[in-house]
Amino acid sequence: MQDTLNILFVGDVVGKPGMEVLRHLLPGLLLKFRIDFCLVNGENVDGGKGISPKLFEEMRTLGVDVVTGGNHSLYRDKILPVMEESPSLLRPFNYPSGTPGYGSGVFDLKLRDRVAVLNLQGRAFMPLTDCPFQTGREEMKRLSTYTKTVLVDFHAEATAEKMAFARYVDGLCSAVIGTHTHVQTADEMILPGGTAYMTDVGMTGAHSGVIGLDTENAIHRFLYVRHGKQATLAKEDLRLSAVLLEIETQTGRTLRIERLQLSP
Numbered sequence: 680m681q682d683t684l685n686i687l688f689v690g691d692v693v694g695k696p697g698m699e700v701l702r703h704l705l706p707g708l709l710l711k712f713r714i715d716f717c718l719v720n721g722e723n724v725d726g727g728k729g730i731s732p733k734l735f736e737e738m739r740t741l742g743v744d745v746v747t748g749g750n751h752s753l754y755r756d757k758i759l760p761v762m763e764e765s766p767s768l769l770r771p772f773n774y775p776s777g778t779p780g781y782g783s784g785v786f787d788l789k790l791r792d793r794v795a796v797l798n799l800q801g802r803a804f805m806p807l808t809d810c811p812f813q814t815g816r817e818e819m820k821r822l823s824t825y826t827k828t829v830l831v832d833f834h835a836e837a838t839a840e841k842m843a844f845a846r847y848v849d850g851l852c853s854a855v856i857g858t859h860t861h862v863q864t865a866d867e868m869i870l871p872g873g874t875a876y877m878t879d880v881g882m883t884g885a886h887s888g889v890i891g892l893d894t895e896n897a898i899h900r901f902l903y904v905r906h907g908k909q910a911t912l913a914k915e916d917l918r919l920s921a922v923l924l925e926i927e928t929q930t931g932r933t934l935r936i937e938r939l940q941l942s943p
């Protein structure tokens with residue numbers, strides 16, 4: 680077993696611009712930071728909503744170990760059979776039983792190391808789901824019987840919900856990293872019990888519009904309740920948003936957390 684693991688967590692990849700920046704930057708980052716395990720949130724990769732089997736495969740080919748999701752994970756019908764078959768494509772764990780797919784997994788690495796990933800969805804200003812706090816904590820305890828390195832993608836709108844959850848599970852997992860708002864926060868920290876926390880890792884895609892949508896379309900949505908003729912994505916100012924974690928394998932504690940935002 681290695682003493683420490685280097686983890687790269689990349690935030691919501693949005694549409695074609697997001698894939699373009701991922702293709703450009705990810706392989707180099709995996710080498711530069713000697714990444715042992717990479718997870719990417721892919722709930723918006725297919726035109727801004729959902730994920731296709733082809734794009735999931737491409738992410739895996741680029742070196743992504745696990746693709747996590749959120750409220751858009753189940754948007755495309757074609758992905759449902761893949762979700763049933765592929766433990767490395769996760770949707771939030773706290774969906775009602777009977778929902779296709781997996782919400783958590785344990786993954787074997789080289790040298791007998793293992794990493795567990797748990798995907799959760801918040802309930803404040805989000806569609807109704809089971810309680811992420813209670814179900815999440817129980818699942819985390821189960822996962823930690825396989826490995827001390829347990830990573831959480833907490834997909835939620837409200838800062839306080841994400842922060843409260845991280846403090847609730849401090850010491851039971853290695854990191855609680857937020858996704859969904861598409862805006863990177865500058866609050867990365869390691870809590871007293873050794874759990875790393877960051878409210879939102881941010882978006883991978885075009886930053887020239889409004890959280891990935893093109894400006895005109897986003898304004899239209901607020902003025903008239905619905906999207907314009909076609910929900911189009913922003914195209915300029917490409918950036919990859921991510922966080923780097925160094926985790927002690929014996930204890931599962933995070934030793935170092937570093938926020939990244941890079942342009943091709």
Ligand SMILES: [Fe+2]
Nearest residue numbers: 691722723859
């Ligand atoms: Fe998203």
Ligand SMILES: [Fe+2]
Nearest residue numbers: 749750751859
């Ligand atoms: Fe989302």
